[in-house]
Amino acid sequence: MIRQHAGSGRSELALGRRTSSEAPTERFFQISNLAVSFRSGDTQSLGVVDCSLAVSEATRVGLIGESGSGKSVTALAALGLLDPTTATLGESSSISFMGRELVGMTLGELREIRGSEIAIVFQDPMNALNPVFRVGDQMAAALRAKHKMSRSDARQRVLEALHSVEIHASERVIDAYPHQLSGGMRQRVLIGAALLERPRLLIADEPTSALDVTVQADILSMLHSVVTERRMSILLVTHDIGVVAQFCDYLYVMYAGRIVESGPAREIISSPLHPYTIGLLGCTPSLEGGRRRLVTLPGSQPVAGRANAGCAFAPRCSRADGLCRHLTPKMVTHSPGRNLACHHPEIPSTGRTLE
Amino acid sequence: MRLIALRTGRLIGLLWLVSVLVFLALRLSPGDPAAMLLGPKSGRVDIEPALAELRSQMGLDRSLPVQYGIWTKRVVMGDFGASNRSGVPVREMVFEALPVTLWLIGLALVVALPISIFLGIVGAANERRAIGRVVRLIATISLATPAFWIGIILIEIFAVKLDWLPAGGYVSLLDSPVEFAEHMVLPVAALATFMIGVLTRYVYAEAIEVRRQPYIRTAHAEGLPGRVIELRFVARNALIPLIAVAGAQVGALIGGAVLSEQLFGLPGVGQLVLNGVLGRDYQVVQGTVLITTVFVLLITEVAEVAYRLVDPRLRT
Numbered sequence: 073m074i075r076q077h078a079g080s081g082r083s084e085l086a087l088g089r090r091t092s093s094e095a096p097t098e099r100f101f102q103i104s105n106l107a108v109s110f111r112s113g114d115t116q117s118l119g120v121v122d123c124s125l126a127v128s129e130a131t132r133v134g135l136i137g138e139s140g141s142g143k144s145v146t147a148l149a150a151l152g153l154l155d156p157t158t159a160t161l162g163e164s165s166s167i168s169f170m171g172r173e174l175v176g177m178t179l180g181e182l183r184e185i186r187g188s189e190i191a192i193v194f195q196d197p198m199n200a201l202n203p204v205f206r207v208g209d210q211m212a213a214a215l216r217a218k219h220k221m222s223r224s225d226a227r228q229r230v231l232e233a234l235h236s237v238e239i240h241a242s243e244r245v246i247d248a249y250p251h252q253l254s255g256g257m258r259q260r261v262l263i264g265a266a267l268l269e270r271p272r273l274l275i276a277d278e279p280t281s282a283l284d285v286t287v288q289a290d291i292l293s294m295l296h297s298v299v300t301e302r303r304m305s306i307l308l309v310t311h312d313i314g315v316v317a318q319f320c321d322y323l324y325v326m327y328a329g330r331i332v333e334s335g336p337a338r339e340i341i342s343s344p345l346h347p348y349t350i351g352l353l354g355c356t357p358s359l360e361g362g363r364r365r366l367v368t369l370p371g372s373q374p375v376a377g378r379a380n381a382g383c384a385f386a387p388r389c390s391r392a393d394g395l396c397r398h399l400t401p402k403m404v405t406h407s408p409g410r411n412l413a414c415h416h417p418e419i420p421s422t423g424r425t426l427e
Numbered sequence: 428m429r430l431i432a433l434r435t436g437r438l439i440g441l442l443w444l445v446s447v448l449v450f451l452a453l454r455l456s457p458g459d460p461a462a463m464l465l466g467p468k469s470g471r472v473d474i475e476p477a478l479a480e481l482r483s484q485m486g487l488d489r490s491l492p493v494q495y496g497i498w499t500k501r502v503v504m505g506d507f508g509a510s511n512r513s514g515v516p517v518r519e520m521v522f523e524a525l526p527v528t529l530w531l532i533g534l535a536l537v538v539a540l541p542i543s544i545f546l547g548i549v550g551a552a553n554e555r556r557a558i559g560r561v562v563r564l565i566a567t568i569s570l571a572t573p574a575f576w577i578g579i580i581l582i583e584i585f586a587v588k589l590d591w592l593p594a595g596g597y598v599s600l601l602d603s604p605v606e607f608a609e610h611m612v613l614p615v616a617a618l619a620t621f622m623i624g625v626l627t628r629y630v631y632a633e634a635i636e637v638r639r640q641p642y643i644r645t646a647h648a649e650g651l652p653g654r655v656i657e658l659r660f661v662a663r664n665a666l667i668p669l670i671a672v673a674g675a676q677v678g679a680l681i682g683g684a685v686l687s688e689q690l691f692g693l694p695g696v697g698q699l700v701l702n703g704v705l706g707r708d709y710q711v712v713q714g715t716v717l718i719t720t721v722f723v724l725l726i727t728e729v730a731e732v733a734y735r736l737v738d739p740r741l742r743t
Binding site: 151153157179182183184185186187188191192194196199200201202203204205206210213214217218249251262265 | 555640641642643644645646647648649650651652653655659660663664667738739740
């Protein structure tokens with residue numbers, strides 16, 4: 073399924089090659105040096121160039137980036153869900169979960185982990201549910217097939233799961249077809265399905281992007297309380313910095329297939345260091361700030377991996393100079409817990425830049 | 428309610444169209460039914476008065492619109508006329524022949540559907556492996572091989588060489604179930620072999636499409652075994668539209684059945700129409716085509732409704 077990689081590239085070795093110190097973690101879930109390339113016909117394109125991130129136990133981590141930054145590919149790769157006929161993982165890519173290396177696992181081994189230990193919620197609630205099965209039947213399928221549960225036991229578990237995602241009319245929803253439910257309800261069902269087997273880690277790929285803002289807030293607060301209650305970890309993938317701001321403990325910012333900044337969420341929001349993060353924050357309307365013009369980032373994101381040398385953000389960056397255009401900045405520790413890949417980061421207190 | 432009215436209207440419109448087309452096609456084709464009826468004698472000159480009398484008897488001397496009007500009026504009242512060769516009422520002839528054809532097509536579908544579904548689903552699940560390639564090959568070969576050719580081969584092997592089964596003919600199920608079965612095996616096998624090509628390709632294409640859907644990815648993300656995903660999820664999604672397709676196939680197959688009936692000497696509607704056309708037996712051809720059309724439209728309609736009942740999105 074996924075190309076076999078040297079198993080030794082897992083922890084120390086892989087990290088040792090890098091100059092960064094990762095987020096504080098007991099290696100609960102860790103992605104190191106992930107690179108994903110896609111082949112379609114004769115052309116090869118890179119979905120992810122270099123992504124390393126870690127999620128500790130019972131923490132909420134955000135992975136933020138524009139569409140095309142490789143964040144969804146990273147989420148899919150985490151469970152080996154990329155189409156093996158078109159996607160290839162880089163040589164030193166490693167994904168480990170509680171001491172086990174997922175890259176190179178057989179499909180059978182991966183299935184043991186999928187759903188039961190790591191679950192994923194997809195972004196498109198309209199199409200992520202099977203249109204010709206009742207909600208309850210498709211949710212129960214995993215319980216019945218994997219855990220040999222009886223029909224009535226499985227139904228009971230599904231009802232509980234629907235309850236935990238705050239669906240009150242669970243008796244009605246369980247026998248409904250997806251098209252009979254609203255978008256928000258469908259998203260709750262998807263989250264409920266992901267929680268069914270009580271996984272330790274939930275990966276949520278844009279779980280609220282397709283929904284109305286008010287429904288979004290409801291679902292996020294529900295997700296927050298469920299995750300906290302069960303002491304689960306969550307990796308929340310989104311393009312919406314407003315969503316992660318209230319939700320996450322720790323944040324990774326991804327641009328053109330690379331992580332460019334990481335750190336505690338509160339610190340990144342209050343004092344972003346990477347010009348890209350600053351730009352992202354500038355694009356977000358705030359309620360307190362009074363009337364001010366929303367800043368937009370000029371230009372558009374390059375296709376990941378297309379720019380071969382230099383910082384991928386350089387063409388859109390006001391601080392870019394010759395150095396940026398010729399040398400890709402490495403992830404370095406900026407201050408305790410904060411890592412950064414930028415030659416000219418913001419200096420929070422003085423406003424000066426490094427070098 | 429409105430839908431039913433709409434569909435009934437469409438049905439009547441289609442029937443009218445078919446009746447006009449059959450009527451015109453027959454009148455436009457060369458050959459004089461009266462001359463055919465009188466046989467070789469009609470080559471003689473002094474036959475003209477007899478011919479003219481016969482034509483006026485049959486109403487062939489009137490203008491086309493009038494002829495059509497008379498015929499439609501009778502048909503609406505349930506009178507399809509009689510064969511101008513045997514004098515047997517057309518309705519009787521059709522209702523004798525139709526079961527033969529429907530048995531042939533129905534049994535062929537019963538044989539071909541499960542095989543096609545199995546091949547299509549398994550083939551799609553192994554799209555890039557050898558199994559997928561084999562399924563595509565089987566489907567293409569089967570599709571490219573005419574049913575009558577397969578029929579000839581089957582007759583050669585099982586009737587001529589091995590002498591296990593009769594080469595042709597028909598015995599009614601009511602007369603002798605065993606003989607009925609014996610006579611049906613080869614024609615059904617020939618037609619089913621051809622149908623497997625059409626249906627397998629359809630199931631395969633549909634399953635390939637379904638396997639790329641996000642909800643199948645969701646199933647994979649839940650860690651479901653591949654067997655469950657393919658046989659339960661992919662299969663149900665891919666097979667619902669097959670109901671409508673199989674229904675529509677029946678119409679296409681009646682056309683195809685003409686050759687099989689001819690080859691195996693089955694007295695079905697195909698034979699009836701063919702002989703009618705050859706003998707310029709207008710009443711027989713018109714009546715048979717019209718009644719058969721009604722049946723085909725009804726079957727298609729029933730399949731369409733069944734499809735709507737099975738697909739929860741269309742139910743409401």
